[in-house]
Amino acid sequence: MVSVIVPSRNEKYLYKTIQDLMAKAKGSIQIIAVLDGYWPNIEEIINGPKVIYLHFSKTRGMRNAINSAVAIAQGDYILKCDAHCMFDEGYDVKLQADCEDNWIVIPRRYALDPEKWERTEVSGGLYVPVPRPSWRHLGRKE
Numbered sequence: 001m002v003s004v005i006v007p008s009r010n011e012k013y014l015y016k017t018i019q020d021l022m023a024k025a026k027g028s029i030q031i032i033a034v035l036d037g038y039w040p041n042i043e044e045i046i047n048g049p050k051v052i053y054l055h056f057s058k059t060r061g062m063r064n065a066i067n068s069a070v071a072i073a074q075g076d077y078i079l080k081c082d083a084h085c086m087f088d089e090g091y092d093v094k095l096q097a098d099c100e101d102n103w104i105v106i107p108r109r110y111a112l113d114p115e116k117w118e119r120t121e122v123s124g125g126l127y128v129p130v131p132r133p134s135w136r137h138l139g140r141k142e
Contacts, residue, residue: 007083009038012084020117030074033052034055034069035054
């Protein structure tokens with residue numbers, strides 16, 4: 001299972017992000033949305049067994065929000081994302097297939113038009129595993 005951590009502080013697109021995570025997952029997921037110092041409108045709360053809201057009445061900051069969510073996460077894999085993101089179909093199974101033990105993976109990123117909820121141009125790089133493998137297999141010097 002993939003536990004998706006979404007720290008949020010007055011995020012306008014949290015609802016859309018959670019909807020997208022749920023709609024495009026192909027395997028078992030758990031979404032932990034951290035509401036750091038606020039509550040969204042009641043119509044923007046998604047009830048269901050896959051979504052957990054962790055609420056702090058006073059702002060604690062992103063690092064604390066992430067650590068608090070990871071502490072209750074039940075997945076074998078952790079995905080941290082912002083609260084204004086859109087995902088690829090099957091992002092969860094792709095993440096699991098591409099990871100090895102103790103890797104940190106930074107996925108390819110694109111610009112998002114949040115009003116239209118569609119991808120625009122490329123704005124990021126490739127997967128970057130940590131710990132970093134030897135660059136020799138890519139023909140690069142260390």
